[in-house]
Amino acid sequence: MTITKDIRYVGVNDHEIDLFEGQYTVPNGMAYNSYVVLDDKVAVMDTVDRRFTHEWLDNLAGVLGGRKPDYLIVQHMEPDHSANITQFMAAYPEAILVSSAKAFVMMKNFFGTDFSQRCIVVGEGDTLCLGKHTLTFVTAPMVHWPEVIVTYDSTDKVLFSADAFGKFGALDVEEDWACEARRYYFGIVGKYGAQAQALLKKAAGLAIETICPLHGPVLTENLGYYLDLYQTWSTYGTESEGIVIAYTSVYGNTKKAVEMLAEQLKAKGCPKVAVTDLARDDMAEAVEDAFRYGKIVLATTTYNADIFPFMREFIHHLTERGFKNKTVALIENGSWAPMAAKTMKAMLEGCQNLTFIEPVVRITSALNEQSKQQIQDLAAELCQEYVAQNGETANKNDLSALFKIGYGLYVVTSNDGKKDNGLIVNTVSQVSDSPNRVAVCINKQNYSHHVIKQTGVMNVNCLSVEAPFKVFETFGFQSGRTVDKFAGCSPLRADNGLVFLPKYINAFLSLKVEQYVDLNTHGMFICSVTEARVIADKETMTYTYYQEHVKPKPQTEGKKGWVCKVCGYVYEGDELPEDFVCPLCKHGAADFEPIQH
Secondary structure (H helix, E strand, O other), X not given: OEOOOOEEEOOEEEOOOOEEOOOEEOOOOEEEOOEEEEOOOEEEEOOOOHHHHHHHHHHHHHHHOOOOOOXXXXXXXXXXXXXXXHHHHHHOOOOEEEEOHHHHHHHHHXXXXXXXXXXXXXXXXXXXXXXXXXXXXXXXXXXXXXXXXXXXXXXOOEEEOOOOOOOOOOOOOXXXXXXXXXXXXXXXXXXXXXXXXXXXXXXXXXXXXXXXXXXXXXXXOOHHHHHHHHHHXXXXXXXXXXXXXXXXXXXXXXXXXXXXXXXXXXXXXXXXXXXXXXXXXXXXHHHHHHHHEEEEEEEEEEEOOEEOHHHHHHHHHHHHOOOEEEEEXXXXXXXXXXXXXXXXXXXXXXXXXXXXXXOOEEEEOEOOHHHHHHHHHHHHHHOHHHHHXXXXXXXOEOHHHHHHOOOEOEEEEEEOOOOEEEEEEOOEEEEEEOOEEEEEEEEOOOHHHHHHHHHOEEEEEEEEOOOOHHHHHHHHOXXXXXXXXXXXXXXXXXXXXXXXXXXXXXXXXXXXXXXXXXXXXXEEEEEEEEEEEEOOOOOEOEHHHHHHHHOOOOOOOOOOEEEEOOOOOXXXXXXXXXXXXXXXXXXXXXXXXXXOO
């Protein structure tokens, strides 16, 4: 396979394997990827599993066409990638090994030698010139072993990403990338979200056009899609809206409760209900779904004064991988002393940012009227936001939405007749209740001010504390005049035809402008409420919470100058011009403060 003019693929497909790493079923096999960079000097990127020594060396010889490789770069010492180092070094006795210091220690352990006479040790930012290609090495410890490095070719803009962006499956089988990449990520890398985040931040500073992982296909198009998924996975965010029900059942009564709950969830508009029988279904698939969706129901029996073994194993898989940022509901069954819910909750105590919801459904042997009612109540609680998002089932006159307004942060959405638009505002207040009037202040320089003056309508989306910084980047740091802020998104619409955000909000208000007050730099729109929906019970995002928990800390180390208090942009220089405007958030010099060291 030709990757670029100078980069070739020499990996192998494995259809003999049944369990990857001794535990993950791989019905479509595995790919062990290896690459060659052909230049004045030749670099080989990693080897393959020991069972494919001769096939790999044949592939390599075919690409080399009689040339001898100068370097073998070892990015990862796991045996499915490093097993043929000694065979390579014997076949090419003049080649030099390039890897991290920790990798050479591991080579001593694996092979009895660290090749000290034929090695180059590299670390963060080190380079290797092959001719017109210069390789830069980036450390990636614990993604997912401590010795890992990734390699960037600045000439062809290729990132050799080691195990990052890998997936299960051989390359000669067509299948959905995300499904098997997600199962691979959460099964193998999932515990190390912080380390994956660190690698993503480093990668953000590189111009990447191609990603060459050690497993799975070479990625050449729509790289933003893969990067966004890794961003979501490594921050333990919600990738897909829906609810997972993971259960075990001995005599079928817990299963009946699960089936009843699943039907009610679907009837109330839950977009996806994923049900998994932990005793029969693939455990890795269940773990994948638990991290993919934002809500999970755990249903099991009390067993030997504990919980059923498959549920215990499942929860252990979750906690081992840093399970967090989820809504959890519990169903327990017990004939004489139900304690499964208490046990499950105790097992999850160390997980961060879990919201346990009521009621806990308690079944005593078999379903009765009381436990059936608890299932109905649980379904209503789990589907509150789905009911509110649906124009047919929503309570559109829920004026308790007004109580969600605080000195917080909001996305105001509008439409200029051609496309939807939105911007971040922090000045929304209820000014009267008879009739209900809401005031919204918007800077005149914002395109939304112009649009709303013309159309007289807007939606105010009350952001919840779940909103990530990406929301503020999208709606706060770019103009709707030149950018489609809803590109690639499938927003929902209120009765006034304007969009409201499908997630990260706890309420929205549809407003009609009744009066306009000119406040010099800003305009105040005094509005009546035409629709009000409460979407969720999550806490409203305040400006203080945004500053302390959401906004990234500005990178000011070693810099002298001024930093924007709104977005963190750093202006380097002794004096900040009085008329300076932040290029990111468009705030003026008054919102800058000196860098403090």
